[in-house]
Amino acid sequence: MGPLGGRVAFITGGEGSIGMATARRLVADDAKVVLVGIEEEGLRAGVAELGADAACHVVADVADAAQVAAAVRVAVARHGGLDIVFSNAGISGVIAPVAEYPDDVFDRVLAVHVRRRGGPGGAIPRRGRQFVHHRQHGGGRRRHEHLTRRPARSP
Numbered sequence: 001m002g003p004l005g006g007r008v009a010f011i012t013g014g015e016g017s018i019g020m021a022t023a024r025r026l027v028a029d030d031a032k033v034v035l036v037g038i039e040e041e042g043l044r045a046g047v048a049e050l051g052a053d054a055a056c057h058v059v060a061d062v063a064d065a066a067q068v069a070a071a072v073r074v075a076v077a078r079h080g081g082l083d084i085v086f087s088n089a090g091i092s093g094v095i096a097p098v099a100e101y102p103d104d105v106f107d108r109v110l111a112v113h114v115r116r117r118g119g120p121g122g123a124i125p126r127r128g129r130q131f132v133h134h135r136q137h138g139g140g141r142r143r144h145e146h147l148t149r150r151p152a153r154s155p
């Protein structure tokens with residue numbers, strides 16, 4: 001068994017370039033991956049490539065806290081917990097002078113990367129709380145990591 005054997009990774013933007021590259025690497029080390037994103041065709045293609053034993057997908061918009069919570073529930077129900085979270089989903093918006101930047105695009109970029117729409121708090125802190133909640137209630141097994149800040153260590 002590889003060094004991540006038995007670990008479960010939740011990867012947002014899992015159908016994208018970095019998401020799939022990460023999933024391939026984790027699966028090569030025997031982790032299970034849950035690909036989460038908004039492009040179902042890409043998610044399905046990712047699972048087909050990685051193999052249904054190693055990967056599954058959930059369609060969810062990370063700017064929508066309820067969808068993220070539902071995706072976490074699906075992942076926990078399938079695997080019994082989460083060990084690794086890669087909060088990777090993102091959009092570039094548009095390149096434009098600040099004074100001309102479209103408000104709707106700016107709001108969407110913030111909603112996807114920083115906060116949920118229509119309320120205080122934010123997508124990332126809210127997701128963090130959901131993961132902590134699952135862990136405190138026995139849903140998570142070991143720890144969760146933000147891989148863009150702190151790479152997962154070998155056990």
Ligand SMILES: NC(=O)c1ccc[n+]([C@@H]2O[C@H](COP(=O)([O-])OP(=O)(O)OC[C@H]3O[C@@H](n4cnc5c(N)ncnc54)[C@H](O)[C@@H]3O)[C@@H](O)[C@H]2O)c1
Binds near residue numbers: 012061
């Ligand atoms: N590639 C780069 O050079 C680069 C540089 C800096 C930052 N980043 C960031 O790294 C991350 C991954 O980049 P990438 O190059 O793989 O991009 P990508 O476009 O290939 O992948 C991003 C994925 O996120 C998904 N996504 C977008 N909005 C979403 C939402 N609301 N909910 C769920 N999924 C959503 C998309 O469907 C896509 O599959 C992004 O957050 C990006 O902003 C990338």
